[in-house]
Amino acid sequence: MMRSRRVFVEGLRIEAAIGIYDHEHGRTQPLIIDAVIDLDRHEIHGLKDTLNYELVGRIAREFLAKGHIRLVETLAEDMAAALMELPHVQKVELSIAKPEALSDADRAGVTVVYAH
Numbered sequence: 001m002m003r004s005r006r007v008f009v010e011g012l013r014i015e016a017a018i019g020i021y022d023h024e025h026g027r028t029q030p031l032i033i034d035a036v037i038d039l040d041r042h043e044i045h046g047l048k049d050t051l052n053y054e055l056v057g058r059i060a061r062e063f064l065a066k067g068h069i070r071l072v073e074t075l076a077e078d079m080a081a082a083l084m085e086l087p088h089v090q091k092v093e094l095s096i097a098k099p100e101a102l103s104d105a106d107r108a109g110v111t112v113v114y115a116h
Contacts, residue, residue: 005039009056017068018075018098025068029100031075032107033060037083038091038115051086059083072096073110080114091115 012035015028035056044050059082060075069075080092097109 005041005044005050007037007039007051007053009033009035009053012057012060014057014060014064016064016075018064018070018072020070029098031060031072032097032099032109033057033079034095034097035079035083036093037089039088040090042088049088051089055086056083072098073112076110076112080112084114084116 012033014031014033016031017028018024018031019029033056037051037056039051042049056079059079063069063075063078063082076094076096079096080094083089083092083094092114093111094113095109095111097107099107101108
């Protein structure tokens with residue numbers, strides 16, 4: 001028996017004015033966003049009945065358009081909370097990586113999980 005549907009976006013690349021260090025101000029840097037969104041079980045007849053993948057990028061860009069963000073955690077939490085407000089959403093697992101954060105690592109970042 002199906003209990004939920006899972007919509008996902010992997011590897012969404014976006015440029016962001018983000019970071020707490022002086023060298024991170026006045027420039028952008030890449031972020032990589034992964035989102036897994038569980039929807040409740042309901043009938044789907046069209047796009048209005050599900051979650052459009054494009055919303056993940058749109059929500060990210062809306063928060064980033066407000067200006068410099070100090071912490072990746074802030075962006076992740078704000079995005080997850082916004083996604084949780086959408087119809088049929090039961091759970092959001094959102095990861096944001098900063099590939100340039102550490103010179104000796106592929107990526108560093110944060111994952112947040114929100115659920116009803």
